[in-house]
Structures are given as structure tokens and as C-alpha cells.
Amino acid sequence: MLDRRQPITITAAQAKIAALTLEPKVEAVATTAADRRVLAEPVTAPYDFPNFRRSGYDGYAIRAEDDHDFPKTFKVVAEIQAGATYDQPLKANETVRIMTGAAVPTNAGKVIMLEQSRPVAEHKDQVKLMVTAKNTNITETGTEFQRGDVLIPQNTRLNPGHLSLLSAFGITEVSVYQTPKVGIITTGTEVTTPGDPLKPGRIYNSNGPLLQGLVTECGGEVVAYTQIEDDYDLLRQKLNALVTTCDLILTTGGVSVGDFDFLATVAKSSQNLLFNKLKMRPGSVTTAFVYQETPIVALSGNPGACFTGFYLFAEPLLQQFTKQASQVRHVTAILDKPYQKTNGYDRILRGTFRISHDHYYVQLVGSDKSGALGNLGQTTCLFKIPSSNRPIEPFSEVETWLLPYR
Numbered sequence: 001m002l003d004r005r006q007p008i009t010i011t012a013a014q015a016k017i018a019a020l021t022l023e024p025k026v027e028a029v030a031t032t033a034a035d036r037r038v039l040a041e042p043v044t045a046p047y048d049f050p051n052f053r054r055s056g057y058d059g060y061a062i063r064a065e066d067d068h069d070f071p072k073t074f075k076v077v078a079e080i081q082a083g084a085t086y087d088q089p090l091k092a093n094e095t096v097r098i099m100t101g102a103a104v105p106t107n108a109g110k111v112i113m114l115e116q117s118r119p120v121a122e123h124k125d126q127v128k129l130m131v132t133a134k135n136t137n138i139t140e141t142g143t144e145f146q147r148g149d150v151l152i153p154q155n156t157r158l159n160p161g162h163l164s165l166l167s168a169f170g171i172t173e174v175s176v177y178q179t180p181k182v183g184i185i186t187t188g189t190e191v192t193t194p195g196d197p198l199k200p201g202r203i204y205n206s207n208g209p210l211l212q213g214l215v216t217e218c219g220g221e222v223v224a225y226t227q228i229e230d231d232y233d234l235l236r237q238k239l240n241a242l243v244t245t246c247d248l249i250l251t252t253g254g255v256s257v258g259d260f261d262f263l264a265t266v267a268k269s270s271q272n273l274l275f276n277k278l279k280m281r282p283g284s285v286t287t288a289f290v291y292q293e294t295p296i297v298a299l300s301g302n303p304g305a306c307f308t309g310f311y312l313f314a315e316p317l318l319q320q321f322t323k324q325a326s327q328v329r330h331v332t333a334i335l336d337k338p339y340q341k342t343n344g345y346d347r348i349l350r351g352t353f354r355i356s357h358d359h360y361y362v363q364l365v366g367s368d369k370s371g372a373l374g375n376l377g378q379t380t381c382l383f384k385i386p387s388s389n390r391p392i393e394p395f396s397e398v399e400t401w402l403l404p405y406r
């Protein structure tokens with residue numbers, strides 16, 4: 001019997017995905033390997049920073065009490081290189097020659113730059129300082145961070161700047177969310193692995209490499225990748241295996257109403273079917289469900305629909321595993337070129353955008369057909385032509401999704 005499905009809007013479908021409760025998994029990784037990972041707990045300063053009073057310049061450190069009546073001659077009692085310390089207080093009119101980054105003597109009040117010093121003839125242990133400095137030229141302990149300050153908040157995606165901050169405090173390990181493990185199953189007896197001979201009526205698998213790339217680019221780790229023919233038992237067998245190792249499963253094909261659309265069958269029997277029909281084209285049959293506690297986004301086999309469905313539903317879900325907002329930016333744009341076709345469902349077009357006078361402008365790139373794949377490489381945004389029986393007005397405002405990494 002024909003499968004009658006209840007179509008819902010893109011927004012409603014996204015809300016169902018967002019409402020899934022996912023248990024974040026946490027692991028410790030070396031700071032040096034933590035670039036692009038997401039912090040699972042805030043990192044606080046273990047001590048004040050800088051952790052000692054240090055000189056900002058190469059020059060001479062003097063006491064505040066001696067900071068008057070320049071030019072003035074001082075007795076040079078030591079030379080302090082960065083990394084060394086001078087462990088006694090300065091006495092009256094004593095100075096130490098000090099390098100940038102070195103700890104100043106405890107009672108130093110100022111550092112006078114080397115440029116303001118002159119040697120004293122026949123007195124190698126003396127120096128004449130010409131003028132006093134405007135600033136102390138000393139960086140006080142704790143000027144940047146106090147012990148206990150939050151250095152990096154929880155749920156921050158780390159970048160090299162963060163890694164440098166962690167390293168500045170000697171933090172060698174951080175607690176991060178595990179990279180979501182994703183399994184990909186492409187389905188279809190006609191779908192052939194590139195490299196194998198192409199038999200009549202068959203096509204090469206292009207959605208598989210597409211999804212592998214998109215998952216990796218968006219922060220997931222592809223831990224399993226399989227192509228299977230249309231076979232219900234084989235599909236269940238693969239799904240049962242993947243749920244043991246994957247946090248998320250993405251599939252393509254087999255979600256429509258055809259005799260061999262077995263993903264649709266599995267989804268239908270799920271305890272938690274989120275949706276199996278959307279008021280959108282392409283990808284009206286995009287399906288999402290939970291299979292033995294693992295969420296599955298079953299994307300359409302049509303390449304254009306697979307691409308669109310990934311960004312609208314799979315990418316936001318992928319980000320949820322590391323408590324991140326979707327990287328797909330939702331904006332309003334102005335339609336740059338007329339689009340004449342009408343549709344009973346909202347139509348999502350693959351496009352390119354430009355920015356002019358603080359406005360986004362979008363236009364279709366290549367074909368609007370869900371089976372077309374020639375434009376996937378050029379697409380930088382998706383935009384929505386709302387359902388209507390009249391063509392959209394030129395220069396209308398349209399809902400737009402800007403794609404990350406494009």
C-alpha cells in the first residue's frame with residue numbers, strides 16, 4: 001500500500017532535530033593536539049599572569065626613591081638576563097642592567113631604557129642615566145590575568161590563539177568533547193564505486209564522497225563508510241553494526257516510496273520517527289529517526305537533495321554533539337535574478353551570494369534540479385523560493401543559508 005506521509009516545514013524539522021537529547025562524550029587531549037576541538041569545561045588561570053614583575057625593556061632598573069634629579073649616576077650591581085633573577089633589594093642609587101622579560105628586583109620601581117644610558121669613563125661599574133621614563137616600564141604581576149579568572153569559557157572551539165594561552169600557563173592537557181563519529185551508508189543497487197567498471201543502467205557513487213567531505217569539513221569523523229545494494233536485511237545488518245560505533249549515521253537513497261526504498265521502511269518502524277516528509281524541494285522525502293538510540297538522517301539519493309539536506313539537517317545535528325551552533329548562517333537576502341518557476345512546496349535553490357551596501361544578494365547557480373550535481377562545487381549558499389502558484393517577484397527578500405567553508 002502506498003505510504004502516506006505527513007509533510008512538515010523545514011523549520012519544524014530543524015526544531016525536531018534540535019530537540020534531540022544527545023549525551024556529550026568528553027575526552028582529555030594534549031593541548032598541542034587540541035586545535036579545532038571544543039572545550040568541555042572552562043579553563044581557569046592556575047596563577048596570576050604575568051607570574052612575576054618583569055621588565056618591558058632592555059635597560060636599567062632603579063628604585064622609585066632614586067627616581068629624581070636626572071641625569072644621574074648609578075652603581076651597576078648586576079646584569080639580569082631574561083630567565084635570571086637578582087635576589088637582593090637594590091640599595092640607594094644602585095641599578096641592575098636588565099633585559100626585556102627579566103624579573104626586576106623586588107624593590108625596583110622603574111626601568112629606564114638602554115637608549116637613555118651613557119657609560120661613565122673609567123668606571124665600568126657605573127652608568128649615567130640621562131632622563132627618567134614616563135612609565136615604569138615594569139609589567140606588574142597579574143596585570144593580564146588573576147588566579148581563578150576564566151581563560152577560555154566552556155564550549156569554545158579552540159584555535160591556535162587559545163592553544164598559546166593554555167601553553168602560557170603550562171597547561172598540557174584539556175578536556176574536550178569527543179569528535180562525533182559518523183557512519184555513512186550509501187544505498188542503491190545501481191550505485192557503483194568509482195574505479196569499478198560501470199555496467200549499463202548504473203551510476204557512480206557521488207553522494208558518498210560528497211558526504212565524507214562535508215562531514216569531515218564540518219567537524220565530524222567518518223568512522224565507517226559503506227555502499228550497499230537495495231537489500232532490507234543487509235541494510236538492517238549494517239545499521240545494527242554502525243550503532244555500536246557511531247554517534248550519528250547518514251544515509252542516502254532509499255527513502256522514497258519505491259519498492260526498494262528500505263530506509264523508509266526502517267524509519268517507519270522506528271520508535272522515534274522525527275519526520276519522513278518535508279514541505280520542500282529538493283529532498284521532500286528527507287527522513288530523520290532514531291535507531292537504537294543513534295540518530296539517523298536519511299538523505300535523498302538525488303545529489304542536489306542530498307547536499308541540501310546535509311546542510312539543513314545533518315550539519316546542525318553534527319554540531320550538537322560538541323554543543324556548537326550550526327555553522328550554516330541563516331540570513332535574509334535579495335533575489336538578484338528573476339526565478340520564474342512555481343512550486344507547491346518551498347523550493348531550496350543552490351546559489352551564490354554577494355554582499356553590496358550591507359545587503360546579501362543571491363542567485364541560482366547551475367541547475368535547480370534535485371538530481372543535478374554540476375553546481376555543488378560552486379554553491380556558496382542555499383535560498384528559499386516560498387511555495388506559491390505565482391512566480392516570485394523580482395528582488396524579493398528570500399530566506400538564505402550561507403554555507404560554511406565556501
Ligand SMILES: Nc1nc2c(c(=O)[nH]1)N[C@H]1C(S)=C(S)[C@@H](COP(=O)(O)OP(=O)(O)OC[C@H]3O[C@@H](n4cnc5c(N)ncnc54)[C@H](O)[C@@H]3O)O[C@H]1N2
Nearest residue numbers: 186188191205206207208253254255256283300301302305
Ligand atoms: N512515486 C514517487 N516517486 C518519487 C517520489 C515520490 O514522492 N513519489 N519522490 C521523488 C523525490 S522528490 C525524490 S528526491 C526521490 C528520492 O528518492 P530516494 O531518496 O529514495 O533516492 P533513490 O531513489 O535511491 O535515488 C534517487 C536518485 O539518486 C541517485 N542516487 C542514489 N544514490 C546515489 C549516490 N550515492 N550517488 C549518486 N547518485 C545517487 C539514484 O540513482 C536516483 O537517480 O524519489 C523520487 N521518486
Ligand code: MOO
Nearest residue numbers: 282283284305370
Ligand atoms: O524532493 Mo526530490 O529531491 O525534489 O526530487
